[in-house]
Amino acid sequence: MRYIVVGAGAVGGTIGARLHQGGHDVLLVARGAHYDALRRDGLRLITPKSDETLDIPAADGPVPTGDDDVLILATKSQDTIAALDPWPHDLPVVCAQNGVANERMVLRRFERVYGMCVWLPAQHLEPGVVVATGHPYSGMLHVGRYPQGVDDLGHQIVTDLGKHGLVARATPDVMRWKYGKLLGNLANAVDALVGRAQGASEVAERARAEARTVLERAGIAYSTPEEEAEVRGHKVDARPVEGVERGGGSSWQSLARGSGSIEADYLNGEIVLLGREHGVPTPVNEVLRREADRFAREKRPPGSMPLEILLSLIDKP
Known part of the structure; x- marks a missing residue:
């Protein structure tokens, strides 16, 4: 084969x-x-x-x-x-x-x-x-x-x-595991926009909380972090590599390469789509989707948005 x-x-x-x-x-x-x-x-x-x-x-x-x-x-x-x-x-x-x-x-x-x-x-x-x-x-x-x-x-x-x-x-039930992975990947846009700024993890958790509400309303099963930790254990621990500077995740890398596109429509945008289908507001994921798309389109460097700007867009009345 x-x-x-x-x-x-x-x-x-x-x-x-x-x-x-x-x-x-x-x-x-x-x-x-x-x-x-x-x-x-x-x-x-x-x-x-x-x-x-x-x-x-x-x-x-x-x-x-x-x-x-x-x-x-x-x-x-x-x-x-x-x-x-x-x-x-x-x-x-x-x-x-x-x-x-x-x-x-x-x-x-x-x-x-x-x-x-x-x-x-x-x-x-x-x-x-x-x-x-x-x-x-x-x-x-x-x-x-x-x-x-x-x-x-x-x-x-x-x-x-x-x-x-x-x-x-x-x-x-591979798709149940992929929906669980989707929840984790909602942080990719945060990583791409603000990098490892203090407070970034709180924004990612807001996006995941919003998504869990959507998935539960839609009746979609997803694996939990506890299940993932039990299965993975310490089989795939990220380790430093000598001589290689650690970058960000896949969306961060898309911006770093200046590819002109990013995957946010299929990560945060998936939650936005489901939210609209099931009548659940998804303002956090919508801002992350929109801004990640804009950064890719304008070929902006990863991590170049101040966290306070991202928060102001998310919390805008």
Whole structure:
């Protein structure tokens, strides 16, 4: 079985590297300078215990595929449709992405869709280089067929992922875990806008409290932090990496790279959408969504909004 990783950035690059190290056939799909570096030099994977360059095949677009190919989609949610559009629709797709909208979008075009709840601290700010800070494992991945269940292919994917450097779990209710992860990811916009300013965590908790009210009104189940802590334990602890300055999360990295887009519409915006559908006000998440989008569009640097400005926008009458 060949794994075609579409979007070989922080998450996709780490998953692809670990599958390659586990002896599997892997193709990394990337664009621009990152693709050029992968093709020329290979993928440099830096972890708390190692620094190695892996010779993994790379492409900058679709390639001929076969019956044993599996697409692992690791792009940001706003790029999902464009990233998958050129690929044959009879291939299975694993959505290794934040948010909860991707699987449903993909299911419109692809029959076999799998959700993946990703706990994998990593950053990608330099072409050809991925830094995975999780230790002793780079990440924990819950995998299940969308919308529910685990089939034979799902079990095979879990087995393959777990061969080197990753913990993988077959999870029939994978979307419940992804909704739980969504609650945590609501802080991504806070991180992108104000960085680690004192008081930022309180804003993130306000966004999560608002979201829990929405999910409960909508009747949507989600995993709890206590469940997550029990399952994860100390299998994926973020550790410092010598010589690498720690950046922020995925949304912070989008601003740092000046990509021009950010995932807030599919994180905070998911809560805003559900709130509107179920009559629950969501002012905190709406401001975070709107301002994160504006920062990305205007290519503003991460962490450059004073916390007091963000609070004034949230609490504006």
